Amino acid sequence: MAGNKPSALTRRAFLKTTAFTTAGVAAFGALAGCSSNGEGNDPVEEGGTIGVAEETYFQSCMGNCSGWGCPFYVHVRDGKICNITKANLKCPDGSLSPYQETCLKGYANIERMYSPTRVQYPMRRVDGTERGAGEWERISWDEAIEEITSKWKELQSEFGPSAVAFMSGSGSGMATISYTGRLQALMGAMTIAPCYDNTGMYTQMNHGGLSALLPGHNEHRDIVNTENLFIWGTNPSESMIVDYHFVSEAKENGAKVIVIDPIFTTSAAKADMFVSIRPGTDGLLAAGMALIAIRDGKVDKTHLQTMTVAPFLVKDQDGLYLRLSDIGKAEAGSPDDRVLVYEDGKAVAFDAAKDPEIEGGFEVEGVAVKPAYQILLDRLNEWDLETISRYTDIPLETIEELARIYTSGLSMIFTGFGPDHYANGQTAYDGMFALADITGQEAKHGAGIACSDFSAPSVQGYASTATADLVDVVPGPTVHAPHLHQLMEEGVLGDIVGAPKAAYIYICNPIGNEPDRLKWISSLGAMELVVVSDMFMSETATYADIVLPVSFLFERDDIGTSANPFIKLSEKVVDPMFESKGDFEIITLLGKAMGFEDKFTQSVEGFLESCVTNEVAAAAGVTWERLKEEHAIWSYPEEPVVVGLNAMPLTASGRFEFYHEGIQPMANVGQEWDMIKESCWFWEPPLEAWYENELFERYPLTFISERSKFKTHTMFNNSPMILELDPEPYVKMSPADAEARGIKEGDTVRLYNDRGFVVLKAVINAGCRQGVLVIDHGWEEVNFIDGHYSDLSSCASWPRFEQDNWFDCLCEMEKVQ
Numbered sequence: 001m002a003g004n005k006p007s008a009l010t011r012r013a014f015l016k017t018t019a020f021t022t023a024g025v026a027a028f029g030a031l032a033g034c035s036s037n038g039e040g041n042d043p044v045e046e047g048g049t050i051g052v053a054e055e056t057y058f059q060s061c062m063g064n065c066s067g068w069g070c071p072f073y074v075h076v077r078d079g080k081i082c083n084i085t086k087a088n089l090k091c092p093d094g095s096l097s098p099y100q101e102t103c104l105k106g107y108a109n110i111e112r113m114y115s116p117t118r119v120q121y122p123m124r125r126v127d128g129t130e131r132g133a134g135e136w137e138r139i140s141w142d143e144a145i146e147e148i149t150s151k152w153k154e155l156q157s158e159f160g161p162s163a164v165a166f167m168s169g170s171g172s173g174m175a176t177i178s179y180t181g182r183l184q185a186l187m188g189a190m191t192i193a194p195c196y197d198n199t200g201m202y203t204q205m206n207h208g209g210l211s212a213l214l215p216g217h218n219e220h221r222d223i224v225n226t227e228n229l230f231i232w233g234t235n236p237s238e239s240m241i242v243d244y245h246f247v248s249e250a251k252e253n254g255a256k257v258i259v260i261d262p263i264f265t266t267s268a269a270k271a272d273m274f275v276s277i278r279p280g281t282d283g284l285l286a287a288g289m290a291l292i293a294i295r296d297g298k299v300d301k302t303h304l305q306t307m308t309v310a311p312f313l314v315k316d317q318d319g320l321y322l323r324l325s326d327i328g329k330a331e332a333g334s335p336d337d338r339v340l341v342y343e344d345g346k347a348v349a350f351d352a353a354k355d356p357e358i359e360g361g362f363e364v365e366g367v368a369v370k371p372a373y374q375i376l377l378d379r380l381n382e383w384d385l386e387t388i389s390r391y392t393d394i395p396l397e398t399i400e401e402l403a404r405i406y407t408s409g410l411s412m413i414f415t416g417f418g419p420d421h422y423a424n425g426q427t428a429y430d431g432m433f434a435l436a437d438i439t440g441q442e443a444k445h446g447a448g449i450a451c452s453d454f455s456a457p458s459v460q461g462y463a464s465t466a467t468a469d470l471v472d473v474v475p476g477p478t479v480h481a482p483h484l485h486q487l488m489e490e491g492v493l494g495d496i497v498g499a500p501k502a503a504y505i506y507i508c509n510p511i512g513n514e515p516d517r518l519k520w521i522s523s524l525g526a527m528e529l530v531v532v533s534d535m536f537m538s539e540t541a542t543y544a545d546i547v548l549p550v551s552f553l554f555e556r557d558d559i560g561t562s563a564n565p566f567i568k569l570s571e572k573v574v575d576p577m578f579e580s581k582g583d584f585e586i587i588t589l590l591g592k593a594m595g596f597e598d599k600f601t602q603s604v605e606g607f608l609e610s611c612v613t614n615e616v617a618a619a620a621g622v623t624w625e626r627l628k629e630e631h632a633i634w635s636y637p638e639e640p641v642v643v644g645l646n647a648m649p650l651t652a653s654g655r656f657e658f659y660h661e662g663i664q665p666m667a668n669v670g671q672e673w674d675m676i677k678e679s680c681w682f683w684e685p686p687l688e689a690w691y692e693n694e695l696f697e698r699y700p701l702t703f704i705s706e707r708s709k710f711k712t713h714t715m716f717n718n719s720p721m722i723l724e725l726d727p728e729p730y731v732k733m734s735p736a737d738a739e740a741r742g743i744k745e746g747d748t749v750r751l752y753n754d755r756g757f758v759v760l761k762a763v764i765n766a767g768c769r770q771g772v773l774v775i776d777h778g779w780e781e782v783n784f785i786d787g788h789y790s791d792l793s794s795c796a797s798w799p800r801f802e803q804d805n806w807f808d809c810l811c812e813m814e815k816v817q
């Protein structure tokens, strides 16, 4: 297959799926008593099929997986949820939405809701017992609210507003969760920010811009249009189950699928080519492919000149662009202050040039400058292909083959968060995106960057109003997860003076999900009051002082807010079980008790209505009445969104940026900072997990984790159905690593380093790269025979990013006798 496939083909692919899916839904719908009326999106019908009254409700899952809220119908008989069936939402052209699969976890939500691990009523740790000892006493809501708020008031009046910290994570993408931010803002409380996926997401935004629709990458619907799909640092068949059909469709359309990963994943098993890479070296592989593309004349000069920052002149002295103001022809900072490029022996405003230089070095009025592309070339030329082959552990001919394929037609890099989970993960992404810029593999259907985690765009027309009226409120400071422990130990971090004394933790389970778990236990342990609001007794909840019972997603009205083209109103299906309450209600109670009675007068419905009453919603025809009627409204362009296709990228420069002018670190924590170095691609090995590191002699194994279809982080550890399929954690290892340590399949093994250890079962897997150990992500303390996998990882960080550093971890392994 050759040439650029027009978008018409996208539509054809769409219709093909539609025909199949419609039949599937019709059959299933008949069984479940939930047939589509064939018009609009409202699926709700009443009446059962076998004489039992059944009600059907529109709902959405909220798991933080690539699905990010798959829509489905929930069926109720005799007041109990009895079934979940797949949605049949329609795109504007009448075809079925390709974003509405439901995975096995989606169906398992019924088991979660009725799980004995639900937190049933507010609970307090028994006085005199240690945190984590598991001794609890039931208290009333009144007692819980009084105890929490009186302590918060006491701490804030003694130590200031930031003595109380709020920490959230990725456990829910529903609208009512944002209401917690209202109380936090009013209290001026500190934020403890988890640092998931930051090197991946920020580099994407830096490169492709943060549009209202997508954070710097193409929508998944466009995957079907590519000819060469490079699945690079992600495992979508596990982490993107509901969107994996786009990969299959690309293959059916004739695309070549290449997987680049340290382990032979389930996605690799379905690919045409698998390349095993040494962990942490993706940036070098990208550089090698770029060097070959340049050598072979595959540079897309016009793309570089018109769509990227390549011709922009960078001053040698400070790494900033040369602008008209530098040569006295505009006022600095004014809209006329254009960046300059070099053409016909002189510097001109970028938008006045036709064929600007992208290579070389020039002097403009005594100032030494280079086009940004020359800086990239200089960085790439520091490397030779032999060294790249040795470090990546990929044969030279394979690197040549990858470069040849990448430049042979429409190519898309489908990346994710494997490379991200190293403190300096940007070395990978900056390299991949520079490769796309150089070769012009972007800004057209079938080319560019796709990313796991965000299948589809953010919802258009939804805007949380939780803090909209609090314009004069000054937010408290933010401490990022990797530096929390330093703040707790030293009491100072950059501009922050004073460690938090209390934490309110919601929609996350940081003990175990954050690296270096023992540090988290001691940092939270140093606080005077830790409150966790959760539906389940999560690992973090077990270390709390007070646990508040939250109602399950089927027990409340809410709006699904992210990564799906539909604005979705999830209806309350049944009343909250036990004494649980929705987060909105809990925050309202806490807010009133903190003295903000007049700020917490809204009803849930009033709040939800206000979130879809705005100009964007109105332009899309979204109204509250319509949403209540239809439950789901398509809010997105008909065609898949491709960054840079119909509009220039929304970066600071308005172009694809492989060079980041004046880049600043995510947070200033007093670190040493080299702006010029960080402004363009470079490569350095992982901080710890590197074979030339001294520690490697004692700890020669790199420990990483991977996504598993049976888990969304720690959220499905209480589904008996899923636990039957995947009952306990195990460590995957290569036959060579097992044999060297006398380990056989099923043996109990201990992984250890200076930070901690974990004991679990061994699985020998020839697809596992020698020197790499893999445990699937999402297990908790109770699941391991002893220790914890997160006791191995470190919270070291890199100056540019606040990034959780799960995979940059060395250890050794032994058989447990």
Ligand SMILES: Nc1nc2c(c(=O)[nH]1)N[C@H]1C(S)=C(S)[C@@H](COP(=O)(O)OP(=O)(O)OC[C@H]3O[C@@H](n4cnc5c(=O)[nH]c(N)nc54)[C@H](O)[C@@H]3O)O[C@H]1N2
Pocket (backbone or CB within 6 Å): 064, 065, 066, 067, 170, 197, 232, 233, 234, 235, 236, 238, 239, 240, 241, 260, 261, 262, 263, 265, 277, 278, 279, 280, 281, 282, 415, 416, 417, 418, 419, 452, 453, 704, 705, 706, 707, 708, 709, 710, 711, 712, 713, 778, 807
């Ligand atoms: N089922 C399920 N799906 C999920 C989630 C879940 O918990 N469960 N979580 C969601 C979230 S929040 C996220 S962030 C995404 C993440 O989803 P993915 O991006 O797919 O993340 P991982 O599975 O952690 O890692 C992807 C792959 O990176 C590989 N890898 C590790 N180190 C390197 C390296 O140095 N180079 C390369 N090339 N590959 C490397 C791993 O072997 C793994 O196969 O998944 C989302 N989807």
Ligand SMILES: Nc1nc2c(c(=O)[nH]1)N[C@H]1C(S)=C(S)[C@@H](COP(=O)(O)OP(=O)(O)OC[C@H]3O[C@@H](n4cnc5c(=O)[nH]c(N)nc54)[C@H](O)[C@@H]3O)O[C@H]1N2
Pocket (backbone or CB within 6 Å): 064, 168, 169, 170, 171, 172, 177, 196, 197, 417, 421, 506, 507, 508, 509, 510, 512, 513, 514, 533, 534, 535, 536, 538, 550, 583, 705, 706, 712, 713, 714, 715, 777, 778, 790, 806
């Ligand atoms: N070893 C290792 N660790 C990792 C990763 C890895 O690859 N390897 N990946 C990391 C990544 S990318 C991510 S995104 C994180 C995710 O880490 P977390 O954000 O901590 O994710 P979960 O484990 O899903 O925890 C969510 C919690 O919120 C609760 N919850 C769900 N809905 C609600 C609600 O409506 N209200 C309230 N109050 N609570 C609710 C759930 O019951 C659950 O306990 O994990 C990270 N940790």
Ligand code: SF4
Pocket (backbone or CB within 6 Å): 061, 062, 063, 064, 065, 066, 067, 068, 069, 070, 101, 102, 103, 104, 105, 106, 107, 241, 242, 712
């Ligand atoms: S767990 Fe994720 S992929 Fe599965 S149904 Fe829920 S949102 Fe969709």
Ligand SMILES: [Mo]
Pocket (backbone or CB within 6 Å): 170, 196, 197, 417, 453
């Ligand atoms: Mo994530």
